[in-house]
Amino acid sequence: MxxxxxxxxxxxxxxxxxxxxLAASLARDLPDEPRPTPEQVQAQLTAAGLDSRRLFWLxxxxxxxxxxxxxxxxxxxxxxxxxxELDLHVHPDRRRSGTGSLLLDAAVRAAKSExxxxxxxxxxxxxxxxxxxxxxxxxRVLTLDHLLLDVAQADDxxxxxxxxxxxxVDWTGTVPGELAEAFAAAKNAMNDMPTGDMDYGDQAWTADxxxxxxxxxxxxxxxxxxxxxxxxGEMAGYTEIVIRAGETRRALQYDTAxxxxxxxxxxxxxxxxxxxxxxxxxxxxxxxxxxxxxxxxTHMLAVNWRLGFRSHRRTHQYQLDLPTA
Ligand SMILES: CC(C)(COP(=O)(O)OP(=O)(O)OC[C@H]1O[C@@H](n2cnc3c(N)ncnc32)[C@H](O)[C@@H]1OP(=O)(O)O)[C@@H](O)C(=O)NCCC(=O)NCCS
Numbered sequence: 109m110x111x112x113x114x115x116x117x118x119x120x121x122x123x124x125x126x127x128x129x130l131a132a133s134l135a136r137d138l139p140d141e142p143r144p145t146p147e148q149v150q151a152q153l154t155a156a157g158l159d160s161r162r163l164f165w166l167x168x169x170x171x172x173x174x175x176x177x178x179x180x181x182x183x184x185x186x187x188x189x190x191x192x193e194l195d196l197h198v199h200p201d202r203r204r205s206g207t208g209s210l211l212l213d214a215a216v217r218a219a220k221s222e223x224x225x226x227x228x229x230x231x232x233x234x235x236x237x238x239x240x241x242x243x244x245x246x247x248r249v250l251t252l253d254h255l256l257l258d259v260a261q262a263d264d265x266x267x268x269x270x271x272x273x274x275x276x277v278d279w280t281g282t283v284p285g286e287l288a289e290a291f292a293a294a295k296n297a298m299n300d301m302p303t304g305d306m307d308y309g310d311q312a313w314t315a316d317x318x319x320x321x322x323x324x325x326x327x328x329x330x331x332x333x334x335x336x337x338x339x340x341g342e343m344a345g346y347t348e349i350v351i352r353a354g355e356t357r358r359a360l361q362y363d364t365a366x367x368x369x370x371x372x373x374x375x376x377x378x379x380x381x382x383x384x385x386x387x388x389x390x391x392x393x394x395x396x397x398x399x400x401x402x403x404x405x406t407h408m409l410a411v412n413w414r415l416g417f418r419s420h421r422r423t424h425q426y427q428l429d430l431p432t433a
Contacts, residue, residue, distance in 0.1 A: 110175060110207055111168045112214050118164050123150040125166065125174040129199045136200040138421070143202030151328040158317075158324045159185040165214050167198070167207045175202035178211040182222055187310035190225035192218075193264050196237075207402045208240055216428065225432050226307035233422035246426035250304030252400040253409070255417035259387060259395055262416045267381035274339035276382050281332055282322040288315035290343035291336070293308065297345075297365040302402040306425050332362075333390075335383045337375045345369035347379045351391060358388065361399035375407065376411045384415065 118126065126151040135144050144152075153164070160183045167176035176198035183191045196213050198208045219227045231237025231247070241248075283291045297311040325332045330353055336346035345366035351359050366376045387394050397415065401408050 109170045110205075110210060112165050112210050112363060113168060113216070114214065115164050116162075118153040120150065122164075122166060122174075123153050125372065126153060127176050129174055129177050130197050132199050132201075133197040137232055137237075139171055141421075142358055144352075147329075147354055150354055151353060153179070155324065155327040158321050159183060159188070160303060163215075163218050167211055167213055167305070171433050175199055176207040176211050176216050180215045180218055180227075182219075182224070183309070187312055188308070190307055191307065192222065192224040192227045194227055194229040196229065203236065209244065209423060212244055214428070220430050222432055223432065227428040227430060228306060228308075231426060233424060238424060241424075241426040246428045247305075248424050249306040249427045250425040251403050252423050252425065253403055254398060254400045254420045255409075255412050256420040257384075257397040257399075257412075257415060257417045259384060259397060262384045263414065264381040264384040264388075266374065266377045266414070267385045269379060271337070271339070271373065271375065274337045274375065274378075276335060276379070276383075277338055278333070278335040278386060280334075280407075282328060283334065283406050285344065285420065287336070287338075288318060290338070291315075291334075291346065292318050293336075294343040294346055294365060294367050295363065297367040298363050300368075302405045304402060304404075304425070306427055307429075308345075312396050325350060333383070333386065335379050337366075337370075339370065342367065342370070343421060345375040347376075347383050349383055349387065349397065353395065356393050357395050358399045359391070359394045361397055364411075367424055371407075376407070376419075377414055379416055380411060 124146060127146045130149060131143045134141060160181050163180045166174050167179045169175055176194040179192060181193040183189055196208060196211055216227060229241065231241050247294045292313040292315050295318060299310045322332055331351040334346055337344045347364040348362035349359050350362050364376060364380060399412060403410065
């Protein structure tokens with residue numbers, strides 16, 4: 109008998125159970141991937157998100173063991189308040205007994221009562237989540253290629269190319285005050301990132317919102333590194349890397365964007381190559397960078413191939429369209 113308990117907060121004990129389910133689930137489906145530490149999971153579950161709130165469910169057996177977990181992120185900013193994002197895992201020893209379906213049903217009910225138009229979730233290519241989503245009536249709306257860069261082998265020669273109209277700047281954590289407005293304007297260029305048929309909406313960045321984003325990461329203990337190109341009175345492009353708390357080996361690529369008026373000059377490659385140099389100098393322990401790109405994001409993929417990124421794995425984004433009446 110499975111009991112599904114909703115909550116809007118996760119206790120330390122629940123976070124430990126959550127970590128156990130998640131780590132076992134990832135070990136089964138993605139055995140070569142690094143697994144999150146208990147501290148990372150605790151921080152992810154308890155720190156506030158940017159312009160969003162979350163609902164949680166634990167599926168508990170009569171003896172008290174946690175068989176599955178689900179988190180639903182409800183976006184609250186005006187361009188995304190139609191959206192709910194689901195993260196769902198069932199312990200490998202408890203699968204195929206309906207627990208995943210019970211958790212999904214609970215999340216869908218909550219998304220409907222929160223008047224969400226679209227529920228999205230990610231599943232590894234060829235894994236059980238793929239079959240589960242298809243069986244449960246979700247449709248595939250986007251495929252992401254995950255790429256890995258071996259930092260020691262990366263070709264960072266483009267960092268040395270002269271771009272006479274531009275200069276590189278970098279910072280750690282929150283953007284310096286004098287660059288905050290320009291950075292927010294550049295971040296709005298991310299809204300034309302290809303998102304397939306996914307009903308992802310738009311994010312409107314302001315100086316306050318970029319500072320809030322940096323605060324969210326700092327609250328989790330994550331380190332945010334940004335390298336940007338300034339030119340002609342604007343921020344022309346930037347790239348962001350996150351090193352999660354406790355991480356010793358892998359860094360995560362966050363945004364890279366070049367604003368439309370500055371595209372076609374190699375600035376995307378420039379800022380990313382400069383970031384590779386920076387990582388080598390400032391964080392020599394970081395051996396690899398993971399990024400994911402929509403398969404039709406040809407320009408970003410071309411930049412990544414040039415730097416030496418290689419295909420690693422693939423995930424699919426699934427979506428459930430919910431009645432809005
Ligand atoms: C996907 C996942 C949540 C499914 O949990 P579960 O408790 O096994 O799901 P259910 O028992 O409710 O399965 C419902 C139906 O989905 C389909 N399904 C689930 N897993 C499947 C698999 N490995 N192969 C084929 N079909 C599968 C079946 O049609 C199943 O019904 P059936 O068992 O009567 O044939 C679980 O495998 C998991 O945690 N995977 C890793 C995380 C993940 O991919 N999450 C994203 C999905 S939202």
